[in-house]
Amino acid sequence: MEDFLGENPHKKLIKELAEGKRFTVQLQSLLKQPNESVLADELIRKIWGSFTQAITVLHSLGNSANSLTQSQIEEVDQPNSGSELKKKKEKQDRRGCYKRRKTSGSWMRESETMNDGCAWRKYGQKKILNSKYPRCYYRCTHKYDQECRATKQVQIIQKNPIMYHTTYFGNHTCNSTKIPKHTYNSQFNHAMVKHSDSTVLKEEEEEESKGQSDNASSIVDSNLWQDFMPSSPSAHDSTLAANYNAAYYEEIISSRDMEDLAKFGEIEAIEFC
DNA sequence: ACAATTTGACCGTT
DNA sequence: AACGGTCAAATTGT
Known part of the structure; x- marks a missing residue:
């Protein structure tokens, strides 16, 4: 998203809510047609994103006299913890979640790049039901x-602009080489330029047909992301434990929001699976 | 030659 | 049986 701290x-807020409204109308018309579940899924993500941004903007207005308290915002944001909605979610199909759910935490990130400053090795790719794009599986290069x-x-969640949805499982325990902070900016800028480059767009279009993966460049940028990763497994686990006993939580972070989040010093968590 | 990626097979869970 | 996650042989890249 655009840095809203730089605009009104x-x-x-109105822009984000209006977008959410527009996406909802689109979704409504989509749901009237059969065999449109993939597009519907994308729209649901967009709607979720718009409302999340709107809530984030509200957080930023926290200093104003009429602002809501944190608990009030949460109460409005997640009003029905015991309601039909939550019960429905708990009943949803969880096939494929079985292995990780019992053993580790996870958190998510949405960004224009799949690079995060760590060294990853791709070990699989699967077509996911009702998803337009395949899901790629990566492990740490230093696994062995x-x-x-x-x-x-x-997983790519949208194109134009390209947007990746990344779910992380477990923290790095390796001494993975990280890009020094002072060299980060130039490399990051380079990567951002690359994404607007026509040759790269062509590359991405090719990836769409064969499934995407460009792991070799994973080290290139986004050291910034490291600053938002839990510093240690225990730190993250304790956060999980504090928030919820049995359920799985993820932290949704857009790299575009990182500066804002740094200012707020908090990360929004949602239930996973 | 070695490292990284691709991709079909296999596995555990639902 | 269907699904998502992982493995590993084959292929490709450096």
Whole structure:
């Protein structure tokens, strides 16, 4: 998203809510047609994103006299913890979640790049039911030499602009080489330029037909993301434990929101699976 | 030659 | 049986 701190928050808020409204209308018309579940799924993500942004803007207005408290916002944001909605979610198909759910935490990220500053090795790719794009599976490059058990799953959620949805499982325990902070900016900028480059767009279009993966460049940018990763497995686990006992939580972070999140010093968590 | 990726097979869970 | 996650042989890249 655009840095709303640089624009009128009210304008941004209205914009996000209006988008959510527009996506909802689109979804409504989609649901009237059969065999459109994939598009519907995309729209649901967009709607979720719009409302999340709107709530984030509200958070930014926290200093105003009429602002809601954190608990009030949460109460409005997630009003029906015991309602039909939640019960429905708990009943949803959880096939494929079985292995990780019992053993580790996870968190998510949505960004224009799949790079996060860590070294990953792709070990699989699957077509996912009702998903337009395949899901790619990555493990830490140091899985065997340093017994690092971190993995991630990357899936394109939209194109134009390209947007990746990444789910991380486990924290790195390896001494993975990270890009020094002072060299980060130039490399990151380079990557951002690359994404607007026509040759790269062509590359991405090819990836769409054969399934995407460009793991070799994973180290290139987004050291910034590291700053938002839980610093240690225990830190993350304790966060999970504090929030919820049995359920799985994920942290949804857009790299575009990182500066904002840094200012708020908090990460929004949602239930996973 | 070695490292990384691709992709079909296999596995556990539902 | 269907599904998502992982494995590993084959292929491709450096």
